[in-house]
Amino acid sequence: MRLLNASGCLDALTAPEVALALDAFVTKTVTPLPRDGNPPVRIAETEHGMLNSIGLANPGLDRFLGESLPRLAGLGLPLWVSVGGFDAGQYAASCARLDDRPEIEALELNLSCPNVEEAPESAAEIVAACRTATSKPLWAKLSPALPRVPDVARAVAAAGADGLSLVNTIRGLALDPRTLRPVLGTAGGGYSGPALKPIALAAVHACAQAVDLPIVGMGGVMTGDDARDLLAVGATHIALGTVLFRDPFAPRRIRAELAAESRPDTLTLDQASRV
Amino acid sequence: MRRREARNVVARERVGPYTLLRLDRGGLEPGVPGQFFMLEAPGRLLPRPMSLCLAPPGELAFLIDPIGPGTRALCSLEPGERIHVFGPLGNGFRLDVERPLLVGGGIGVAPFPYLSEALGGPPAVLGFRTSHHAEAAALVPSAEVVLEPVLVTELVERSCDVLACGPEPMLEAVRALVPHAQLAWEAPMACGHGGCYGCVVEIDGALQRLCVAGPVLCAEKHEDLAA
Numbered sequence: 001m002r003l004l005n006a007s008g009c010l011d012a013l014t015a016p017e018v019a020l021a022l023d024a025f026v027t028k029t030v031t032p033l034p035r036d037g038n039p040p041v042r043i044a045e046t047e048h049g050m051l052n053s054i055g056l057a058n059p060g061l062d063r064f065l066g067e068s069l070p071r072l073a074g075l076g077l078p079l080w081v082s083v084g085g086f087d088a089g090q091y092a093a094s095c096a097r098l099d100d101r102p103e104i105e106a107l108e109l110n111l112s113c114p115n116v117e118e119a120p121e122s123a124a125e126i127v128a129a130c131r132t133a134t135s136k137p138l139w140a141k142l143s144p145a146l147p148r149v150p151d152v153a154r155a156v157a158a159a160g161a162d163g164l165s166l167v168n169t170i171r172g173l174a175l176d177p178r179t180l181r182p183v184l185g186t187a188g189g190g191y192s193g194p195a196l197k198p199i200a201l202a203a204v205h206a207c208a209q210a211v212d213l214p215i216v217g218m219g220g221v222m223t224g225d226d227a228r229d230l231l232a233v234g235a236t237h238i239a240l241g242t243v244l245f246r247d248p249f250a251p252r253r254i255r256a257e258l259a260a261e262s263r264p265d266t267l268t269l270d271q272a273s274r275v
Numbered sequence: 276m277r278r279r280e281a282r283n284v285v286a287r288e289r290v291g292p293y294t295l296l297r298l299d300r301g302g303l304e305p306g307v308p309g310q311f312f313m314l315e316a317p318g319r320l321l322p323r324p325m326s327l328c329l330a331p332p333g334e335l336a337f338l339i340d341p342i343g344p345g346t347r348a349l350c351s352l353e354p355g356e357r358i359h360v361f362g363p364l365g366n367g368f369r370l371d372v373e374r375p376l377l378v379g380g381g382i383g384v385a386p387f388p389y390l391s392e393a394l395g396g397p398p399a400v401l402g403f404r405t406s407h408h409a410e411a412a413a414l415v416p417s418a419e420v421v422l423e424p425v426l427v428t429e430l431v432e433r434s435c436d437v438l439a440c441g442p443e444p445m446l447e448a449v450r451a452l453v454p455h456a457q458l459a460w461e462a463p464m465a466c467g468h469g470g471c472y473g474c475v476v477e478i479d480g481a482l483q484r485l486c487v488a489g490p491v492l493c494a495e496k497h498e499d500l501a502a
Contacts, residue, residue: 014469014487028472036482043465043473045321045345050465054472057482193320245321245466248361249279 003251006218006241007082007108013071021251024078029110031084032094034060044174044183049193050242051172053186056084056113061094073103084110088121092129099134107136112143112168124155131160141165144203150210157211165216166203193242196220201233208234224257278303279361284352285334291410294350297336298360305330306363308390309459309491313467315359316345324464326386340382364467365490368457370394372436378427378449380441381408386459388414402427428452450494459491
């Protein structure tokens with residue numbers, strides 16, 4: 001089991017002490033051209049989670065390769081680059097440019113950002129296009145809002161994906177209680193945090209039965225117990241998202257909680273006799 | 276260096292409509308005036324960014340306006356309760372100024388007690404909505420207080436080195452008067468460490484994260500605060 005961050009929830013350059021507690025760092029999604037992202041307000045806390053509407057703000061692939069990647073490589077952590085685009089050709093072109101950079105361990109295809117327009121092609125078509133462009137491991141990050149996630153998992157597996165990242169945020173909306181208007185500048189946004197955990201469990205559970213691919217499980221992991229649950233339904237690795245906003249030192253804590261876990265059914269005979 | 280620790284509430288004092296929350300300092304450093312800390316808000320998912328108000332020996336104190344569920348939870352903390360505190364974060368005020376003048380509005384007074392101490396008690400102009408709110412001015416030595424509808428900008432001397440914190444319209448007005456002013460801005464913030472990209476403002480024509488580039492910015496560099 002490796003502990004990663006969810007893409008877009010951590011900047012390893014502004015919080016290196018957080019990134020260095022992970023087993024690999026996943027970058028914020030990089031698109032071919034620079035993007036300012038969405039206008040503020042971009043975040044809203046809700047009763048059981050939070051909404052974001054960042055809109056894939058990023059410096060674009062040229063500046064990422066020239067400026068960010070060398071600095072990230074200096075941290076000495078395995079790097080996964082999250083790749084975004086607005087059609088299959090863009091995804092594939094980005095993968096081709098990232099392919100010969102030895103400092104990159106894997107590519108995660110962001111096929112499911114709820115805050116930008118989707119590519120016209122299916123997830124499997126995008127994976128197939130990227131497969132021809134790179135020999136690096138390709139992880140397909142899927143939305144839990146798809147009508148039949150396991151079918152998509154089978155299709156991206158057949159198209160050459162090496163793993164699945166489950167799940168991205170799901171679309172939600174919050175109102176300002178005083179004005180009854182949406183808090184976020186874009187009205188809707190991606191919903192994450194504790195409320196996402198049952199949704200993530202369902203997606204990982206279904207996909208683990210559908211395909212024989214490793215899965216990065218993420219969605220509402222706040223504690224070691226949450227990580228254990230995702231592992232129990234078939235996740236291979238765990239990624240932390242919203243919890244890093246609440247507690248940037250969560251990686252160490254969650255790792256320790258997982259290691260210290262002792263549920264009644266895992267007690268040794270000696271321990272059990274004393275219960 | 277920034278750290279995250281669980282700290283005890285030492286005292287909670289009412290200052291007009293605001294609450295001065297005193298925490299034991301532990302191993303946390305107070306940082307530079309204008310820097311901020313992320314305070315765990317009991318019962319809420321996300322911590323809340325608060326600039327340091329006072330740094331008496333062994334303590335860190337924050338002046339909080341109970342305007343939402345997170346700040347209300349912070350203002351309801353009782354002595355002996357513990358919250359996680361992460362900081363100091365961001366860039367504070369530059370203190371190498373010759374003729375400092377502190378200009379604040381409302382809860383924007385929060386970083387000034389610590390800043391005033393660091394600058395040796397410079398003059399301050401503070402604006403409030405009501406005399407009840409203006410009770411917070413007692414935390415800042417040498418403060419001149421104005422109440423609405425009088426605006427602080429009516430008392431700002433352009434030749435001074437202005438250090439300002441307050442509501443956005445006040446900061447915009449100060450910026451128009453004093454291009455070299457240092458302005459402490461505010462934005463919704465989920466993490467405080469550059470991860471969430473929620474706190475962006477427009478600086479030099481580009482959206483930048485306030486938690487990393489600010490919260491204190493030079494007025495000239497800060498072209499337009501979007502929305």
